[in-house]
Amino acid sequence: MNPNSVAAGFSVSSENLGKLESIEVSGDTVTVMPPLPAEDNIFITMTSALKSSDNRPLMTGEQFSENKEIRELLYETGKKLPEVAEVIPDDSMSMTVAVRFDSEVGIKFADVGPRPEDMMKIGEWYVFLFSEIIGSFTIKKARSAERDFELENVEIRLPSNEPERSDVSFDQAVTDTAFSVSVKGDPVIAVALENSYFMCRKGCTAVLDGLEPEKKYEVKMEIWMTTGRIAKTFSVETDEAAPHIMISEIMHTPSLEPQKSWEFVEIYNYSAMDFDLSDCFIDDKNDGKGIDPLAVKNEGGEPVLRAGEVAVITGNDAAFGDVLPASALWLTVDDTTIADAGLTGNESVQILCDRDGARTLAASADPAAFKTEKGFSFTADAHGGKCQSAVENGTPGVYAECR
DSSP states (O other), X not given: OOGGGHHHHEEEEETTTEEEOOEEEETTEEEEOSOOOSSOEEEEEEOTTOOOTTSOOEEETTEEEXXXXXXXXXXXXXXXXXXXXXXXXXXXXXXXXXXXESSOEEOXXXXXXXXXXXXXXXXXXEEEEEEEEESEEEEEEEEESSSSOEEEEEEEEOOSSOOOOOOOEEEEEEOSSOXXXXXXOTTEXXXXXXXXXXXXXXXXXXXXXXXXXXXXXXXXXXXXETTEEEEEEEEEEOOOOOOOEEEEEEEOSOSSXXXXXXXXXXXXXXXXXXXXXXXXEEEETTSSTTOEEOEEOSTTOOSEEOTXXXXXXXXXXXXXXXXXXXXXXXXXXXXXXXXXXXXXXXXXXXXXXXXXXEEEEEEEXXXXXXXXXXXXXXXXXXXXXEEEOSSTTOOTTOOOOOO
């Protein structure tokens, strides 16, 4: 190409950012300088002002163009390469270090130097346990899950402060089917409770589900800390069998209008015993404001959720009569919106019940744990699965498993 014609006849723009100025001309080569914006459409436009240096027709691709016209090429850029988003601890050196990238990566044990003693994956986090307190280490290779690319030699540096050395406390609780341990302490970063793993920066509650009623267990826990790793064993005896409910569906952003009339919360009784919903309430934000008592909408119905059945909670003017199956228990709140002025996709929802003079938590769910499209509900199943409803406007009154 004739370099003198580039300014007039060659331009580059992105769909998201507009015109790009980063063009470099060297001899007969025009280079669009990196980095290009990720996940974008890049338009390269060549006009008739572009000519070869000897006035021969312009070649685009493998063909010559005899016409004086505008040629536009489209390139789709790939997804953004992963970058380190967060490191724990961020205030000291440590024997345990947790690293989170801003998109999913795969890291092999052998690709970390110095070699850690142990490693575990907890959601988006990789947690590394070293044999001594370190100030830095290198992830030699981290393969992007979204792009065919390996990041090389990602160096993780920690502040030079010595790690906090303080006691760790444990508070345990048991029900008929679950054992939970609340762990607190400045050095704590992550815990492993049997085969379940939890991020636990300075404190968390780890829960082991699926236990059998009235049975003894020896439960093992490991605590990964800035100062090393400790192990504890808890002797547990579960309670007598009791009824259990869960929040199985939340429609927080319906596509039907008016939206508040089509919001709903579905409850599923996944136990073998009936659950009495007398003196029960629904709340969101977990702040106790706007808490709504539950009333039975079904004519002559009782506030009892039978084993294996579902209940649906709506505002008191919602027209769900033609939507719900006859087997579903229909519950309403005392106004037109559920809980604190209606539901949103980033506020947790709780079912609370007054029992023996105390208000206790019967079930909770956080729709922020799985983002859904407008008009589709947040769905959870009894096996811990979370998903978007298979159909628009959800499936109120019909319990669904996540696939």
